[in-house]
Amino acid sequence: MRVTQKLLFGNFMRDVNQNRGDAGRIQSDLSSGKRVRVASQDPVSFQRARITEENIRKDEQFQSNLQNGLRQARLAQDTLGKMIDGLIEIKALAVNGSSDSYGEENRDNMADQVQGIKSTLANSLNLSYGDRFLFAGTNSDQQPFEVDDATGQVTNNSNGKNISVKAGDGVNIDFGVNGQELASTPSGDLFGILEELEQKLRDNDQQGINDMLTSLDDTVEHVTDVTSRLGNNINRMDYMFEQYESSKIAQRSDVSELVDTDYAQAFSDMQRNQVAYESAMAVHTSMFKNTLLNYL
Helix, strand or coil: CCCCHHHHHHHHHHHHHHHHHHHHHHHHHHHHCECCCCHHHCHHHHHHHHHHHHHHHHHHHHHHHHHHHHHHHHHHHHHHHHHHHHHHHHHHHHHHHCCCCCCHHHHHHHHHHHHHHHHHHHHHCCCEECCEECCCCCCCCCCCEEECCCCCCEEECCCCCCCEEEEECCEEEECCCCHHHHHEECCEEHHHHHHHHHHHHHCCCHHHHHHCHHHHHHHHHHHHHHHHHHHHHHHHHHHHHHHHHHHHHHHHHHHHHHHECCHHHHHHHHHHHHHHHHHHHHHHHHHCCCCHHHHC
């Protein structure tokens, strides 16, 4: 086969154009930070990256749900902790009221204290977060507990359905306690028991007060159990939040490997490309400066 100047020049231009195309691609990868920007560059990596990014967005939404639920659950937990303290204080009053050491006037003062604590507890359960009452169940737009100023009687307007957060595909976690569940103790309605104790103190019914001590123990134990269940749910939400956080880190690393520029490799390719280009130009200068006059 005859090798002509035209053939040599054509090969040279083809190689130089290929080199310049590679240089342009490398510069684009470096400036954009992306090795795969459109599907045609690497269909498989592009598709896998898009699926992974969608999973990351879904995980972020679940995390947002969990954060919102955790804020409200911790507020409810604090309120229930104070409620347990209040019930323990009422139990102490009842123990004193059942003792021979106290008379009618003392028990009447204790009744006033029980009434005050009871009203405080009921009002504390009207805790709201934004426009939602945390202990109203799914009737979150309605104040769950009303205290009659004249009689001190507490009316429970909540329902028995707990509010929950969507924590994952097919996973819902309760982050609140409804008023019906909270007030339903093994010995009866919680506020009804407190109202009964208050009345027996006013009636100076020492034996009746003594008979109520078991019911008061039940109220403390019941609220403690409810608070513990809420605490378990808080732990579950915390755990799932951290799981999503770890998963996001791993998935973002996967996306980076699929589509992001490997800067060390890109700089190495750029230098190799530059050496190849400079070598080609040097060869071109050496070969194509020859003419017929050089052989005469």
